[in-house]
Structure formats: structure tokens, C-alpha cells
Amino acid sequence: MQIFLEYSALGIAAGGVYALIALGFVVIFKASQTFNFAMGEMMMVSAYVYFMCVVLMGWNWMVGLAVTIAVSVLIALVMERLILRPMLGRPIISLVMVTFGAGIMMRGIASIIWGSDTDQMPSFLSRDPVMLGELFIPGKTARAFAVAVAVVVGLVLYFRYSRAGVALRATAADQTTSFAMGINVHRIFAMTWVIAAISGAISGILMASINSLSPSLGLVALNVLAVVILGGMDSIGGVLVAGLIVGWLEAVTGYLLGSEWRDITPYIAALLVLLTRPHGLFGTKPIERI
Amino acid sequence: MDVLEIDNISLSFGGVNALTDVSMSAAAGKITAVIGPNGAGKTSLFNVVSGFYKPNHGAVRMAGVDITAVRPHRRAFLGIARTFQNVALFRGMTVLDNIKLGAHTTLRSGPLAAGVFLGRTRREESALREQIEREVISLLELDHIRHKPVQELSYGLQKRVELARALVMRPKLLLLDEPVAGMNREEKGELSHFILEARERWQTTVLLIEHDMGMVMDLSDRVVVLNFGRNIAAGTSYEVKHNPEVISAYLGRAEAS
Amino acid sequence: MQITTSYIQDEALFRTRGQIVWAVLLGAVLVLFPIFGPGHWVYFCGLLAINIIATTGLNIITGYTGLLSLGHAAFMGVGAYTAALLAVHFNMPFYLTLPAAGALTALVGVAFGLPSLRIRGLYLVIATLAAQFILHFVFVEWDSLTKGDVGLVLEPARIFGITLNTERHMFFLVTPVAIVMLLFAHNLFRSRVGRAFVAIRERDLTAEVLGVHLVKYKLMSFAIGSFYAGVAGGLMAYFFRFVIPEQYGLLLSVFFLASVIVGGMGSTLGSILGALFMTILPEVLRLIVQLFGDTYGVDVTKVLVPLRETVFGLLIVLFLIFAPHGLVQIWERIRLAVATWPLKG
Incomplete structure (x- = not known):
């Protein structure tokens, strides 16, 4: 039981980064009804940029972070x-396919530039384990969770209260009307990409710090995409919770069934949700306007 | 006899009432017009008849049979055809292929027979082509454009192709949502003529939404008026035209503007 | 031209005598080429035929019906394993294993497609992505059946006591299957069923008004496309005479997606042109890398795979933006220019 709880805590902690990645998917989906299949590759490239700044150039981590973003x-x-x-x-x-193509291209280019072998990220997160009562959580994972949650909260608050955030939500609700109301829809689209880029940069660095750095780092984003379905695309809160759930599921199935099951768990979960609750765990059925 | 009966329909979207206790009917072989100012709920009514919107209460009957719960695609098999307010043609396809899709319910081939394309499918497809040429292409004068992609056509022609697509299945009930909107006088005249001609040939019952009052008065045997999602009048075009409530709600406003 | 009989001819497969002559010529080339052609070209054409089948399958799903599948390679894998297992364990001949491979793959396709196709929206993308990873997992982990990463080895296909163990023999197996399946697809789209697929792509709700049962037809399209993938996978098993999970990874799904987009979505000719382009491409890339590798001392084996990824991705992006109708459109333009030359500049 102790071990099970420890894996659960570990999984939920890992899920924090998933929630951050999921946020990147959802903002773009809200504005343009598209999955950004290049999200993972945006993470991966960011992680490499950070790696170059901090390891190869020897810069301070804060400078590295700023340059990466x-x-x-x-x-x-x-x-x-x-x-x-x-x-x-x-x-x-077509929009989905074009982001998919762009992602594949970025992965190819990254492998040519940096090679397809794995690199070790310098740890800017402390390795000291965090004790949660009796539960032992590896230091990097716990701290990555804290960072991810902070960024998620920041972005969600921005989304909720800033002028740009309101414009973004209006655009998500009704593009034509927003356009007529003088909202610059192109600017809003660009802004969703900026938000996705920020969450991609930070989640990329976190992912690479917890695990390791390779051009296939971005594949994790595909698992998260399945999560987005779990949450129901129209609900940001739902997607964040789904991120935690999937982190937990991965860790627990990895513990119970063996680590090879980890990577397909999100997909099995997504299929089950599609089968039973087609609009996601927290999503609502849209009113169809014809 | 009434081909279509709409009995006390109410429809709301998240608390907003689109239709409230609307009743009307369309008599066999007649043209019934539904008029009313913008936002009166005319297109919502059509969407209830097509099956896209499920009314909160009330019933839709086709030839006496309750079809309120019948799904949209099954309604085509019952003989309901429709055109849309904003032309809803299949853009990547030719005029001919668009029209052929109108006959989806009259054909039987499954995927295997279709892929082999011998025997029944071959006979079925050439019979369909022959019927299209004989009935709709000649009636609607589309011979010069049959192989053109629909997106290359003028708006007026697109509307005509959409009518052709609806007519190919020889519908029992034809729903026309603003068939002449955006047309010039000559095109309007032609389209009115086509509608009358189609009714003449196949005794089609027509339900028509139209803003062009001249056309409504000329064509319709009966006019139903909606305002704010409610019935406010019904009768012959003469009766409706002189109904004071209609004048104040609809025609009056039109005159004022 | 618009006399009463003209439209009967209009509907025929071959519209003019010229087209019949071309078809006969093409047939003759297809028979003579594998007998007299150089070996590696025959091998290449065999592979091309298989790729044409798989591309046609994905084109039915994505190009014609407008549903995006990212799991095409995994579905081919299902076909390959089905054919190989039936051949190895039950000694079944290819004319039974191939249809079985197609049928089982169609079934697996329906199982993955059903939950997501009930609802409007992009959900099939996720379901097929799930299929890609889950099926690949099954290929690797169901050791007792698939022999895991080691994979399965097949005896060559046989018919009438002839063993099809050279590329020339394989050509005679693969090409007729490809032609039959191309004709089937082509016919499908001049009939009721195929038209319904295209209508769903263009405007699903209007198609519904015309009587098209959306869920049924989307599933049908997905099942037919998966059947094509299954048969192509089965043929691939006989062609290479081994089946390993690595062959059917995500990159192969990308390969076929690129093939459909580059060739032309929603066109039979597009499937052929796309498969041709994409089958040649890796060879060309290899030549280029070898050429530069010798000059600049680049490690060829390390660069080749990422270079393929880069170019596949780049092609998808460039064609979607600049030539959304693919090579077919370019081909038609050239043909028109040649036909009207010198009348039009």
C-alpha cells in the first residue's frame, strides 16, 4: 500500500507537467479548433535551446530560461x-495535418543538428527528495510539479482577467462576432501560439530535466493529446485535472503491470472515455447551430 | 389531405425560446409559404422538420405518421427534400455529382456491388443518369454546365443546382429556404417557374420560406406568418395581406423601413 | 455533343478509343517489364504496387471522406501479422491469407473507429493515434504470438506449384492485386457509396439531409481503407518474407499521409502519383546523402532517417499550403497546357 501511494504521488506530480502541456493544446484549440501536433516538437526544441545555453555556453540558468522562452x-x-x-x-x-507535418519536420531537423542520442540535462532542480508525510517523492519530480503548477496558475489567471484573455475567450465563442466587434482575430491567434510556446518551453525543459533529452522527447505530447480528449476540449479545468489523472494512471499501471504499459495507458484511457463519455469527462455537448 | 402537420411545437436553446407552440400544416400538392421578420424562427422550424432540432414538445407528422423521433437521414427516405438558405452544395464536386447525391435514397448499391460496378450498380447508375438528364437537367436548363465544378458557378445557378438536387428524388415534401434570395428579377422569375413546373409534374408539396413578398403572393396557396417564434396568422395570401396583426408585425415594419 | 447516347458513354470506365489503346499498351508493359526489365527495377515496382494499395486505402479515408488517420502503418501491421501467422501456423496459401488479412484489419479498424466516429469532430485522429501505439505495443509485447522484436519469417508464397521467391515472381502477384484494388476504388467513387463519402467530407449535415447515414458511411469508409491497409500489409509480409514491429511504426504512417497529400487527396490517379513519388524519394535521398557523405565525411546511416523525417514533414507542409490538390493538379495543368499548345500561351 505504501508503495502504491508513493507511485500515486509520483504520478500526480508528473501529471503537473502534463497539465501544463495540455494547456498549450487547449488555448490553440479554443481559438482555431485545431490540434497543434507540433506541440511536442516545440517542447523538444526548447529543451535543446536551454541545453545549449546552459551547458554549451555555460550561461546562468535564468538567462538560459529567458533565451529559451x-x-x-x-x-x-x-x-x-x-x-x-x-x-x-x-x-x-488540413490544419491538423499541416501542424503534424511541421512537427515531423522539426523532429527530423533536431536529429540532424543534435543527433538522435540522448543527452543529460544539467539539474537546475534539486535532487533532494520531498517527504509528504510518509511518502517519498523524488526531488526533481516534486519541484517540476511546483513549477508547472505555478506556470499553469499564472497562465490561467492571465487568460481569465487580462484584456487579451477576454478577447481570446470571445474569439473562442464566436469568431465572426468578435471580428465585427473589432477584436483582431489574427492577433488573438498569434497570442494563443505565444501562450502555447511559453507552456511548451517550460514543460520541455521540465520534461528533459526529469527524464533526459532526445529528439523524441516530444512524443510525450502525443500522450497528453489523448489527455485533452479525456478532459473534453472546451473545459480548461477539465483538461488540467485530466493531466493529473493520466500522470497518476501512467505511474500506477507502470507499477502494477510493468513499465512497458506506461506509454499506452493514456491511449487506452482515451479510448474508454470516447466509448463511454464521448464529450470528455468534463465537456459539454455543444448546441449544434446549422 | 395534409402531407405535413406540425402540432404545437416548442423549441428552446439554453433558455432562449426559438419556437413557442407553433402549429401549421402543408396540404398535399399545394405551396405553403412561411413568412415572418428575421429571427421569427422560420429556419428553426425547417430544422425541426429536417430533424436537426428536436422540439421540447409537440409533434411533427408526415402523412399522418409521427416522425418527431425519426433521425434526419431517415427523413430523406420518407420523401423529405430540402434546400438551404446559404447554398449548401458539395463544393469539390461537379453539378452532375451534386445532383446524383440527391438520389441517394432511391439507389440500393452497397460498397461491394459499387466497387465491382457490374450488374445492378451499372444498371442503377445509368438509369439514374438517364433520369437526371430527362427530368431535372432539361427542366432546370442545366445542360451546359453539367460537368462544371459547382464552385465555378454564379450564385443564381448554384441555387438552381441545389433545387435540382432536391428534386431528383421526386420528393413528397420539398422545403425551400429562401430559394430566390440574392437573385435578380429575371432569375427569380425563372426559379418561380421551375417550382411551379416541378409541382405540376410530380404533385410535390412545397413548404417555402421567402422574403420576396411578390413571389410569396404569386406562388403560395396558403401563407403562415410567424413572429418571435409564434404563429400570428395563417390563410390565403389575400387574407394574410389584410390581417392587421401581420401588417403591424411584419409588413408595417417593412413599409416603415 | 449533347446527343442522347453521349451520357451513357460519359459514365463508362473508358470514355474514348484512345483510352482503351492506352490501357492495352499499359497491360502489355506490365506483363513484359518483369520478364525483361532489370531486377532492381522490378523489385522497386513491386514495392511501388504495394505502396499504391496502401496509399489508395488511406486516400479513401482521408482524401475522399475527410477523416484523418494517423494509424495506417499499424493497420498494415495487423494485415502483415495476420497473413504471416496464417501462413506459418496453418500453412494457408496467400489467396486465403490476403483476404483474411484485409478482413481482420477492417474489423480492427472498425473497433478503433466506432467510438470516435459516432461523434462529429476530430476524435478519429486520437483514436487512430491510439491504434498506432496500442497495436505496435501488441506487436512487440505479445511475444508468444508475434515473437516480439525478433519477428516472424515466412516461406515464399506459392501458386500452382510455382514458388514466388524472386522479385519477378512477386511482381506477378502484387501487380494484379494492385490493379484490381485500384479499379475497385475507382468504381466506388462513381457510385452511390463513394459519392456519399465525398459528400461527408464536403458538408456532413447536408449529406445527412439527403439520406446519408453519417456514422454508417464513415465507418464503412474507414473499414474499406483499413481493408486496403491490411492487404498491403499482407503483401508486404510476402514481399520481404519477414514481419517485425519496427516496420510498422509511426514514421510509416507519416509516409503514407505524405503520399496521399503529395499525390492528391480524393483522386485515384493521385494515389498512384503520390505512391510513385514517395517510393522514389527515399532512394533519391540515399543517393544524395551518399554523394555528400563521401565528400564531407558525414555518417550516412545516422543522417538518413532524420533526413527522411525532415523531408516527409516538409512535403506535407509545402503541398498543403501551395498545392492542396497535389501532383494530380500539377499533372492536369501540364496536360492542359500540352493539349492546347500552341493556341494558349
Whole structure:
């Protein structure tokens, strides 16, 4: 039982980063009804940028973080401008396919530049374990959870109370009307990409610090995409909770069935949710307007 | 006899009432117009008849049979066809393929027969083509554009193709949602003529939403007026035109503006 | 031209005598080529035929019906393992294992597709992504059946006492299957069922008004596309004579997605052109890398896979943005230019 609880705590802690990644998916989905399949690769590239700044250049971690976020935002804006914007008005599956293609391309380029072997990230997170009563949680995971939660809270608050956040929610509700109300829809789209880039940069660095750094780091985002379904796409709170649930499921199935089961757990969970609650655990059935 | 009966329908979206206790009927072989100012609930009514919206209460009957719970695609098999307010053609396809889709309910081929394309499918497809040429293409004068992709056509022609697609199954009930909106006078005249011609040939019952009062008065045997999702009048075009409530709610406002 | 009989001819598979002549010529080339052609070209064309089948399958799902599948490779894997297992354990001939491979894959496809296709929206993307990873997991972990990463080895296919153990023999097995399946797909889209698929892609709710049962037809499209994947996978098992999980990873799904997009979504000719382009591409990339590798001392084996990823991704992006109708559109433009030359500049 003690071990089970420890795995549970570990899983929920890992789920914090998933929630942060999921947030990146949801903001873009809200504004443009598209899954950004390049999310994982945005994380991966960010992690490499941070690695280069801190390890190869030997910069202070805060400088590294600032540079990483800047580069990540730049990449996201370039993608939004060069790849997504020309596709506006096209069928949604084309938009999804184009982000998917962009992601594959980024992974290929990263492997060419940095090689497909794994690198070890320097630990800016302390390794000292955190004790939660009787429960032992590895230091990096616990601290990554804290960082992820802080960023998630910050972004959600921004989303809720800032002018831009209100405009974003209005755009999500009704694009045409928002446009008529003088909201610059293009700016809003760009802004969702910036938010996704920030959550991608931080979650990428966290993921690489907990595990290790390789061009396939981004694959974890696909697991998280399944999570987004679990939460129901229209509910940010739901998606965040789903992130924690999946982190927990992965850890527990890994413990109970063996580590090879970990990676397919989110997908099995997603299929089960689709089967039983098609609009997600927390989502609502949309009113169809024809 | 009434082909369509709408009995005390109410419909609301999250607390907003789109339709309240609406009743009306469409007599066999007649043209019934539904009029009313914007937002009166006309298109919502059509969506209830098509089966997209489920009314909160009330019933829809087709030839006396309750179809309120019948799913949209089954209603096509019952003989309900429809055109849309904003032309809803299949953009990547030719005129001919669009029209052929209108006959989906009259064909039988499953995927195996279709892929082999011998015997029944071959006969079925050439019979369909022959019927389309004989009935709708010649009636609606579409021969010069049959192989064109619909997106290349003018708006007026697109509306005509949509009518063709609805007519191909020889519907018992035809729902036309603003068939002449955005057309010039000549095109309107042509389309009115096509509607009358179709009714003449197949005794189709027509339910028509239209803002062009001239056309409504000319074509319809009976007019139903909605305002704010409620019935406010019904009768011949003459009766409706002189109904004071209609004048104040609808025509009066139109005159004022 | 619009006389009464013209439209009967309009509906025929071959519309002009010229087309029949071309078809006969093509048939003759297809028979003579594997007998007299150089071995590695025959091998290449066999692989091409298999890729055409798989691309056609994905085109039915994605190009024609507008449903996105990211698990096509895993479905091919189901076909490959089915054919291989039936051949190894029950000694079944290929003319039984291949249909079985197709049928079982279609069934697996329906199992994955059903929950997500009941609802409108992008849910099939997630379900097929789930299929890609879960099926791959099954291939690796169900050791007692699939021999895990070691994989299965097949005896060559046989028919009428002839062993199909060379690329020339394989060509005669693969090509007729490809032609039959291409014709089937082509016919599908000049009939009721195929039209309903395209209608769903263009405007699903309007299709519903016309009597198309959305869930049924989406599932049907997905099942047919998966059947194609299964048969292609089965043929691949005979072609390479081994089946390992690694062959059917996400990158192969990307390969076929690129193939559909590059060739042309919603076009039979597109499937052929796309498969041709994508089958040649890795060879060209290998040549380029070897050329530069010798000059600059790059490790060829390390660069080749990421380079493929990069180029596949780049092709998907570029074609979607600049040529959404794929090579077919470019081909039609050239044909029109040639046909009207020199009348039009």
C-alpha cells in the first residue's frame, strides 16, 4: 500500500507537467479548433535551446530560461505566420495535418543538428527528495510539479482577467462576432501560439530535466493529446485535472503491470472515455447551430 | 389531405425560446409559404422538420405518421427534400455529382456491388443518369454546365443546382429556404417557374420560406406568418395581406423601413 | 455533343478509343517489364504496387471522406501479422491469407473507429493515434504470438506449384492485386457509396439531409481503407518474407499521409502519383546523402532517417499550403497546357 501511494504521488506530480502541456493544446484549440501536433516538437526544441545555453555556453540558468522562452515564442510566431495563416479557411483536417507535418519536420531537423542520442540535462532542480508525510517523492519530480503548477496558475489567471484573455475567450465563442466587434482575430491567434510556446518551453525543459533529452522527447505530447480528449476540449479545468489523472494512471499501471504499459495507458484511457463519455469527462455537448 | 402537420411545437436553446407552440400544416400538392421578420424562427422550424432540432414538445407528422423521433437521414427516405438558405452544395464536386447525391435514397448499391460496378450498380447508375438528364437537367436548363465544378458557378445557378438536387428524388415534401434570395428579377422569375413546373409534374408539396413578398403572393396557396417564434396568422395570401396583426408585425415594419 | 447516347458513354470506365489503346499498351508493359526489365527495377515496382494499395486505402479515408488517420502503418501491421501467422501456423496459401488479412484489419479498424466516429469532430485522429501505439505495443509485447522484436519469417508464397521467391515472381502477384484494388476504388467513387463519402467530407449535415447515414458511411469508409491497409500489409509480409514491429511504426504512417497529400487527396490517379513519388524519394535521398557523405565525411546511416523525417514533414507542409490538390493538379495543368499548345500561351 505504501508503495502504491508513493507511485500515486509520483504520478500526480508528473501529471503537473502534463497539465501544463495540455494547456498549450487547449488555448490553440479554443481559438482555431485545431490540434497543434507540433506541440511536442516545440517542447523538444526548447529543451535543446536551454541545453545549449546552459551547458554549451555555460550561461546562468535564468538567462538560459529567458533565451529559451524567447526562441520558443519566435518559432511559434513563425509557424503561425508562415504555416497556419495561409491555411485559414481550409478544412480543419488540413490544419491538423499541416501542424503534424511541421512537427515531423522539426523532429527530423533536431536529429540532424543534435543527433538522435540522448543527452543529460544539467539539474537546475534539486535532487533532494520531498517527504509528504510518509511518502517519498523524488526531488526533481516534486519541484517540476511546483513549477508547472505555478506556470499553469499564472497562465490561467492571465487568460481569465487580462484584456487579451477576454478577447481570446470571445474569439473562442464566436469568431465572426468578435471580428465585427473589432477584436483582431489574427492577433488573438498569434497570442494563443505565444501562450502555447511559453507552456511548451517550460514543460520541455521540465520534461528533459526529469527524464533526459532526445529528439523524441516530444512524443510525450502525443500522450497528453489523448489527455485533452479525456478532459473534453472546451473545459480548461477539465483538461488540467485530466493531466493529473493520466500522470497518476501512467505511474500506477507502470507499477502494477510493468513499465512497458506506461506509454499506452493514456491511449487506452482515451479510448474508454470516447466509448463511454464521448464529450470528455468534463465537456459539454455543444448546441449544434446549422 | 395534409402531407405535413406540425402540432404545437416548442423549441428552446439554453433558455432562449426559438419556437413557442407553433402549429401549421402543408396540404398535399399545394405551396405553403412561411413568412415572418428575421429571427421569427422560420429556419428553426425547417430544422425541426429536417430533424436537426428536436422540439421540447409537440409533434411533427408526415402523412399522418409521427416522425418527431425519426433521425434526419431517415427523413430523406420518407420523401423529405430540402434546400438551404446559404447554398449548401458539395463544393469539390461537379453539378452532375451534386445532383446524383440527391438520389441517394432511391439507389440500393452497397460498397461491394459499387466497387465491382457490374450488374445492378451499372444498371442503377445509368438509369439514374438517364433520369437526371430527362427530368431535372432539361427542366432546370442545366445542360451546359453539367460537368462544371459547382464552385465555378454564379450564385443564381448554384441555387438552381441545389433545387435540382432536391428534386431528383421526386420528393413528397420539398422545403425551400429562401430559394430566390440574392437573385435578380429575371432569375427569380425563372426559379418561380421551375417550382411551379416541378409541382405540376410530380404533385410535390412545397413548404417555402421567402422574403420576396411578390413571389410569396404569386406562388403560395396558403401563407403562415410567424413572429418571435409564434404563429400570428395563417390563410390565403389575400387574407394574410389584410390581417392587421401581420401588417403591424411584419409588413408595417417593412413599409416603415 | 449533347446527343442522347453521349451520357451513357460519359459514365463508362473508358470514355474514348484512345483510352482503351492506352490501357492495352499499359497491360502489355506490365506483363513484359518483369520478364525483361532489370531486377532492381522490378523489385522497386513491386514495392511501388504495394505502396499504391496502401496509399489508395488511406486516400479513401482521408482524401475522399475527410477523416484523418494517423494509424495506417499499424493497420498494415495487423494485415502483415495476420497473413504471416496464417501462413506459418496453418500453412494457408496467400489467396486465403490476403483476404483474411484485409478482413481482420477492417474489423480492427472498425473497433478503433466506432467510438470516435459516432461523434462529429476530430476524435478519429486520437483514436487512430491510439491504434498506432496500442497495436505496435501488441506487436512487440505479445511475444508468444508475434515473437516480439525478433519477428516472424515466412516461406515464399506459392501458386500452382510455382514458388514466388524472386522479385519477378512477386511482381506477378502484387501487380494484379494492385490493379484490381485500384479499379475497385475507382468504381466506388462513381457510385452511390463513394459519392456519399465525398459528400461527408464536403458538408456532413447536408449529406445527412439527403439520406446519408453519417456514422454508417464513415465507418464503412474507414473499414474499406483499413481493408486496403491490411492487404498491403499482407503483401508486404510476402514481399520481404519477414514481419517485425519496427516496420510498422509511426514514421510509416507519416509516409503514407505524405503520399496521399503529395499525390492528391480524393483522386485515384493521385494515389498512384503520390505512391510513385514517395517510393522514389527515399532512394533519391540515399543517393544524395551518399554523394555528400563521401565528400564531407558525414555518417550516412545516422543522417538518413532524420533526413527522411525532415523531408516527409516538409512535403506535407509545402503541398498543403501551395498545392492542396497535389501532383494530380500539377499533372492536369501540364496536360492542359500540352493539349492546347500552341493556341494558349
